[in-house]
Amino acid sequence: MSETVPPEALGWSARWLAIARPRSTLAASLLGALAGFATAAAILGCGPPRTLTAVQRGEVVYRTNCASCHNRNPNLPGALGPAIAGSPRALIEARVMHAAYPPGYHPQRVTHLMRPLPWLEPHIGDLTAYLDSVSVRH
């Protein structure tokens, strides 16, 4: 015996499901399409990932690791450290890696408050580029 029951015979919930299912499928695909558009718009809007220059990376590293003691403007002395804009790479490397100085260098200050920050080794070139780019002594 065939058990095909028409939705009308099953009450309102079955009838609603019979009607709603195709609609929800449509709604789901519309939502999917919208999500797809949103993703595409977000990607297109932001463009490809931005590649920072050495100067830009150096600025970020300086502001997060050095500016608190030196100065947000490296041409000016800071709370603890002297002005260091335009410092040569050898000096920056000696300070950041070992809190030392290149041979024969006469330090601006002798408080020994600066600690080495050796984990910044990959950014010594960036710091040098940034400190050179902002120097007013060009």
Ligand code: HEC
């Ligand atoms: C805790 C504070 C502090 C932090 C953080 C700090 N410095 Fe210093 N820096 C000093 C002080 C103070 C001196 C002066 C030497 C001394 O007394 O230690 C100095 C000296 C220097 C000098 C030598 C200046 C000269 O011509 O005699 C350079 C270059 C330098 N710092 C670079 C940096 C860089 C780059 C960073 C960040 C990666 C940094 N410092 C982070 C406090 C700090």
